[in-house]
Amino acid sequence: MLGGRHDRQGLSLLQEYADRVPGVALGVEAPSAPADSVRANRFKSDFISHISHELRTPLNAMIGFSKLIAGHAQHPLKDGEIVSYAEHINAAAHELLAFVNDVLELSKLQTGSASLAHDDVDLASVIAEIACDVAQKAQAGGVAIDVLHGGELIADADPVKLRRALAGLVDNAVRFTPPGGTVVVSAFADGGRAIVEVRDTGVGMSSEEIAVALSPFGASDRANARAHGGHGLGLPLANALVRAHGGHLDIASAPGEGTTVTVSLPLVHAVAEPVGGDSVSLAAASAP
Numbered sequence: 001m002l003g004g005r006h007d008r009q010g011l012s013l014l015q016e017y018a019d020r021v022p023g024v025a026l027g028v029e030a031p032s033a034p035a036d037s038v039r040a041n042r043f044k045s046d047f048i049s050h051i052s053h054e055l056r057t058p059l060n061a062m063i064g065f066s067k068l069i070a071g072h073a074q075h076p077l078k079d080g081e082i083v084s085y086a087e088h089i090n091a092a093a094h095e096l097l098a099f100v101n102d103v104l105e106l107s108k109l110q111t112g113s114a115s116l117a118h119d120d121v122d123l124a125s126v127i128a129e130i131a132c133d134v135a136q137k138a139q140a141g142g143v144a145i146d147v148l149h150g151g152e153l154i155a156d157a158d159p160v161k162l163r164r165a166l167a168g169l170v171d172n173a174v175r176f177t178p179p180g181g182t183v184v185v186s187a188f189a190d191g192g193r194a195i196v197e198v199r200d201t202g203v204g205m206s207s208e209e210i211a212v213a214l215s216p217f218g219a220s221d222r223a224n225a226r227a228h229g230g231h232g233l234g235l236p237l238a239n240a241l242v243r244a245h246g247g248h249l250d251i252a253s254a255p256g257e258g259t260t261v262t263v264s265l266p267l268v269h270a271v272a273e274p275v276g277g278d279s280v281s282l283a284a285a286s287a288p
Helices: 004-020 037-070 079-111 123-140 159-175 207-213 223-227 234-244
Strands: 119-122 144-149 151-157 182-190 193-200 248-253 259-272 280-282
Touching (some): 123 182, 123 193, 151 159, 151 193, 159 182, 159 193, 207 248, 234 248
Parallel strands (some): 144 182
Antiparallel strands (some): 119 151, 144 280
């Protein structure tokens, strides 16, 4: 649907951006020697290809539905159709904005130019809120979510950015878990560390696939990942955000056996509660 002058302008802007931004800005090892022009051109080509692909889908939706609304005078639409088309445009615009924000955030993190706020963050409350946010998506897919923690668990973190990282991990777990599966999100203290664990009974990954998924746009290249949606920045961004907080992100997985992502962060303090006293379970509804 995109084409002509606008397409050429868009590619020109992407080309200019790829020329200015080194590969390390997106966590990719860029060519270091000027003589390695083949690798340099390949990196630039891959970068433009990935970005173009991710931009086209929401932009095509926005252009297509806005064109239908613009033609209302010649081809009258029902009120319900106009509202529906406007909602599609709004959803596509938010998808596009989220993608652009992820690219910019990851670039800042990889180049060390990102700034973090510092506050006491209760991880137990954060994971409970995230589970509620994804509950509708989980129920639609027939996936159950269990939230487990033993009480207040305080970490020194940027509330918005850490929540963004953890939300991305939970969303990934839900997307890659088939109907009837379960996602368990837990938070607990281990020595001087605050641990958040996201465990699912999903499709799982091999060690090679884990390495690919942790590279920017890597997951979007896997056929299995494309079938589940996503633009391939979720895990790399979560990993970069966790590392920026002085933490570590580890992945344990095997094909067909699910995945466990463990986030370890510096612990400020913890307040223990009776075991099981704060367990929250969001049971899955039957998939339509």
